[in-house]
Amino acid sequence: MRLNRREFVVAAGAAIAAGSGAGSADADNSPILIGQIPALTGSSSDPGIGFDRGVQFATTEINDAGGVNGRKVEIITRDTQGDPSKAVNAVQELINRQKVHAIWGPANSGESLAVTPIMAKAKMPNLHPCVIDALIDPVKYPNAYRVATANVQWDGAAVRYVTEVLKLKSVAIVADTTGYGTTAAAASEASFKNVGIDVVHKALIDSAQPDITADMLRIKSSGAQVLVLWSVSTGLMSRIINGRGELNWDVPIAGHPSLGSGQIAALLKKPEYWEKVYQVSFKNACYDASGKLPARSQAFLDKISGKIRLDDTNFWWVAAGYDAVHLIADAVRSTGSTDSDKIIGYLNSVAHYPGIYGTYHFSATEHNGFPNDEVVMSKANSFRNGTFALAPGYT
Amino acid sequence: MLQAILVSGVAMGAIFALIGVTYNVMFAASRVMSFTAGQLGMLGGVLGSLFILRVGVPVLPGMLLALGGCALIGLATEIIAVRPVLKALDQHLYVLSTLAFALMLRQFTAIEWSTEPQPFPTLIGLGGGFIDEKFWLPVAACAVTIIGLEFLYRRTLVGRAFVAISEDNFAARALGLPERNLRMLSFALAGAIGGLAGFAGGELMLAFFENGSVLNFYGFVPVALGGLGSNRGAIIGGLLLGVFQQAANFLVGGLFVSVATFVVFILFLLLRPQGLFGTGTARRV
Numbered sequence: 001m002r003l004n005r006r007e008f009v010v011a012a013g014a015a016i017a018a019g020s021g022a023g024s025a026d027a028d029n030s031p032i033l034i035g036q037i038p039a040l041t042g043s044s045s046d047p048g049i050g051f052d053r054g055v056q057f058a059t060t061e062i063n064d065a066g067g068v069n070g071r072k073v074e075i076i077t078r079d080t081q082g083d084p085s086k087a088v089n090a091v092q093e094l095i096n097r098q099k100v101h102a103i104w105g106p107a108n109s110g111e112s113l114a115v116t117p118i119m120a121k122a123k124m125p126n127l128h129p130c131v132i133d134a135l136i137d138p139v140k141y142p143n144a145y146r147v148a149t150a151n152v153q154w155d156g157a158a159v160r161y162v163t164e165v166l167k168l169k170s171v172a173i174v175a176d177t178t179g180y181g182t183t184a185a186a187a188s189e190a191s192f193k194n195v196g197i198d199v200v201h202k203a204l205i206d207s208a209q210p211d212i213t214a215d216m217l218r219i220k221s222s223g224a225q226v227l228v229l230w231s232v233s234t235g236l237m238s239r240i241i242n243g244r245g246e247l248n249w250d251v252p253i254a255g256h257p258s259l260g261s262g263q264i265a266a267l268l269k270k271p272e273y274w275e276k277v278y279q280v281s282f283k284n285a286c287y288d289a290s291g292k293l294p295a296r297s298q299a300f301l302d303k304i305s306g307k308i309r310l311d312d313t314n315f316w317w318v319a320a321g322y323d324a325v326h327l328i329a330d331a332v333r334s335t336g337s338t339d340s341d342k343i344i345g346y347l348n349s350v351a352h353y354p355g356i357y358g359t360y361h362f363s364a365t366e367h368n369g370f371p372n373d374e375v376v377m378s379k380a381n382s383f384r385n386g387t388f389a390l391a392p393g394y395t
Numbered sequence: 396m397l398q399a400i401l402v403s404g405v406a407m408g409a410i411f412a413l414i415g416v417t418y419n420v421m422f423a424a425s426r427v428m429s430f431t432a433g434q435l436g437m438l439g440g441v442l443g444s445l446f447i448l449r450v451g452v453p454v455l456p457g458m459l460l461a462l463g464g465c466a467l468i469g470l471a472t473e474i475i476a477v478r479p480v481l482k483a484l485d486q487h488l489y490v491l492s493t494l495a496f497a498l499m500l501r502q503f504t505a506i507e508w509s510t511e512p513q514p515f516p517t518l519i520g521l522g523g524g525f526i527d528e529k530f531w532l533p534v535a536a537c538a539v540t541i542i543g544l545e546f547l548y549r550r551t552l553v554g555r556a557f558v559a560i561s562e563d564n565f566a567a568r569a570l571g572l573p574e575r576n577l578r579m580l581s582f583a584l585a586g587a588i589g590g591l592a593g594f595a596g597g598e599l600m601l602a603f604f605e606n607g608s609v610l611n612f613y614g615f616v617p618v619a620l621g622g623l624g625s626n627r628g629a630i631i632g633g634l635l636l637g638v639f640q641q642a643a644n645f646l647v648g649g650l651f652v653s654v655a656t657f658v659v660f661i662l663f664l665l666l667r668p669q670g671l672f673g674t675g676t677a678r679r680v
Contacts, residue, residue: 042510177649206649208609210599211403211529214645217396235512235601246524263511267601 031074032067032332034059034325035094037105037115039082048107050317050386051129052077053308055104057318058325068333073325080106084114091115095122101338102127102331104324109135109180116141125331125343127324129317132183136367143340145347145367147324147360149375151184153368154280155191157375158254161278162226163195165377165393166252172201172224174240176231184230184256192228200224207233216243229255238267245273254278260380260388262312274381278391281378282370284357285316286390293387300356301385315386316357323355400641402525406599408637409533410436413540413592414614415621415629417585420544421472423561423624424581425481429493431472433611434500435465435586437604439593440515441508444602447516454518461594462587469586472496473579497611504604515597529598536595537630540588544626557581561624613640616660622670631671 036055038048059073067073076098078090087106094100095118102125106112109132119126120141128135129148136146162168173188175181182204189199201222205215219227227244231237237259244253246269253259259279268274284297293301300319304310308318331346332338350369353360360369382389417432442464447457476496480488521528547554559567560577568574592614593606600606616636621628636656643655664670 182650204648204650206644206652208605209644209649209652210407210596210601211399211641213403214396214399214641217399218645235603238512266514267512 031072032338033100034075034328035100035103036075036077037080037087037090038107040079042081044082044108047317050313051107051321054318054321055325057308058322062329068329080111084111087111087115091118095124102328116144123340125340129320138365138367143344147320147369149370150368153372153375155188157280158228159191161377168225170198170200170225171228172219172222173228174203176207176233176236177204181231207236212239212243220249226251227253229253232258234261234263238264241273242269252276260383277380278377279380281376281388282316283374283376285387286378287387288390310386313386319357323357398525400645402530404638404641406530406533408634409537410592410596411613411617411636412537412630412633414610415617415633416626417589418618419624419626419629420585421582424578425477427477427489429472431493431497432589433614434497434607435589436593436610437607438465439590440597440602443594443597444513444515462590465590466583466586469582473582501607512601512603515602533595536591620670622672625672628670628672
């Protein structure tokens with residue numbers, strides 16, 4: 001059969017239309033690709049492992065329920081080992097080769113500082129749990145959202161606890177000599193001074209310093225009523241707690257969430273030295289004096305019981321990873337699209353989103369989603385299934 | 396506070412001094428500065444904690460096992476990182492080979508042991524406050540090591556053979572001394588001394604993989620301060636460094652302690668490049 005020119009144009013047009021129709025049907029069923037860049041190995045991998053458990057659980061849950069508008073969620077994980085250069089490579093690969101629709105992570109601030117501008121340039125929707133304040137800026141990084149607390153919120157919780165609950169007037173601030181420690185100590189000093197609290201001593205101690213007796217004597221002689229501690233070094237934190245105990249110095253210690261780490265328990269000379277140590281925590285990850293968690297947290301705990309280990313991780317890490325996947329899935333479900341602009345548009349409209357970790361609220365001008373009033377202090381020595389007891393003074 | 400600075404300074408100084416002696420013992424037998432010295436100190440603490448706390452071996456056998464393990468690592472250093480580069484000493488290839496082996500030891504410990512500090516057992520349970528055993532055990536270990544080395548080098552045939560190969564390798568071989576075996580024995584001895592530094596200082600430094608880098612760095616200073624090859628110099632240099640470092644920690648804070656330490660160190664070397672007890676070598680021109 002021979003086609004004349006008109007018949008050829010019609011037939012070709014029909015073929016292209018049929019082809020594009022088939023293509024669009026494929027796209028509707030294509031998976032929602034979420035890139036994940038936690039540190040799963042290496043010295044800072046504990047949070048990443050916890051986040052990953054929540055991410056995998058949420059993904060299975062969504063897919064078992066039929067997916068999002070018929071589309072499965074697929075997680076593409078790249079282990080950064082806590083190394084910013086590996087995080088940069090992972091992000092480049094996820095954006096350019098894997099063509100993911102959103103990225104969760106990285107899990108620590110140093111890596112996030114390296115990759116946030118790259119994701120902003122690619123307009124890649126990015127949810128992360130990193131605390132450094134500068135990582136969230138809706139003008140510079142309109143694609144980045146914090147599904148956790150900012151450093152300033154940790155300061156706020158410590159300041160509120162010291163002033164409103166403990167009603168103390170003078171503090172000593174101690175931090176390690178890392179970039180995080182020096183920044184956190186300066187921010188904490190400013191926060192306390194802002195509310196009229198006397199910062200009687202500020203010490204930056206090298207986390208490799210094996211004996212801190214002289215430093216502790218100096219801090220004690222400053223007359224501080226409370227010791228505020230910002231460090232991620234379990235060695236330094238345990239030396240400070242041991243030092244306080246050996247000097248029979250009965251002041252509370254308040255500060256970094258790592259104060260409740262199981263690693264610290266192993267390094268304490270006496271278990272009772274861990275009394276009166278309070279760490280930054282989150283309302284949904286804390287149980288009250290009667291041992292009860294908030295209803296939403298308890299329901300989640302029941303749901304994951306036997307499926308996710310919580311005895312070696314933090315509840316909030318698992319919950320934040322779970323919430324991040326659900327936020328992205330809800331964005332696609334609500335807008336019917338995996339377009340970057342649509343996902344960002346949805347996230348900018350999220351108000352009072354009832355996550356497991358917290359109740360998130362974002363807008364076009366506010367990408368810090370975690371509410372201040374859900375940042376609390378807990379007893380460091382009260383670990384139970386990834387959760388902690390609220391510090392005295394909270395209800 | 397002065398007492399606290401002195402007590403912890405002398406204790407840390409004794410640990411640095413023992414690492415300095417480890418450098419010296421390896422250097423004497425091979426003319427190689429082996430950068431595994433600090434890692435041997437780290438392994439003394441890690442193996443002590445492993446055998447005593449995790450495996451449940453009593454303290455004395457646990458110590459012997461830890462020191463034996465470190466002696467084996469010392470031996471491995473000689474075979475893997477030193478022997479292959481002895482023919483090219485003047486090219487300083489040993490810097491690369493021993494540093495690479497040290498990094499391997501560090502990474503292996505981080506992966507297999509932990510990246511967080513782990514507890515070290517209370518060894519005897521004697522003393523408290525400023526006479527706690529964590530302060531005097533490193534000093535006692537340092538004293539025992541020096542007395543033992545003096546006895547070995549002055550009173551035993553093997554010790555005199557060590558001295559012979561360190562003073563003139565070629566003459567010693569011409570006399571029929573088994574140079575390679577003596578060098579291996581020397582590295583095993585250095586491994587045990589390094590291990591003793593970490594074991595005796597375990598209650599202070601904990602069982603932590605990062606201790607290796609710290610000890611490598613600060614353990615080298617007494618060697619340079621005291622004069623290369625001088626154990627007496629390493630001991631005095633180590634104790635001075637420990638006290639100065641703790642005082643600097645207290646006076647200028649942890650942020651600047653390394654700067655203060657190395658400013659003083661560099662100034663000292665500018666004034667006396669051969670160290671406290673080293674002798675300047677004459678060079679024919």
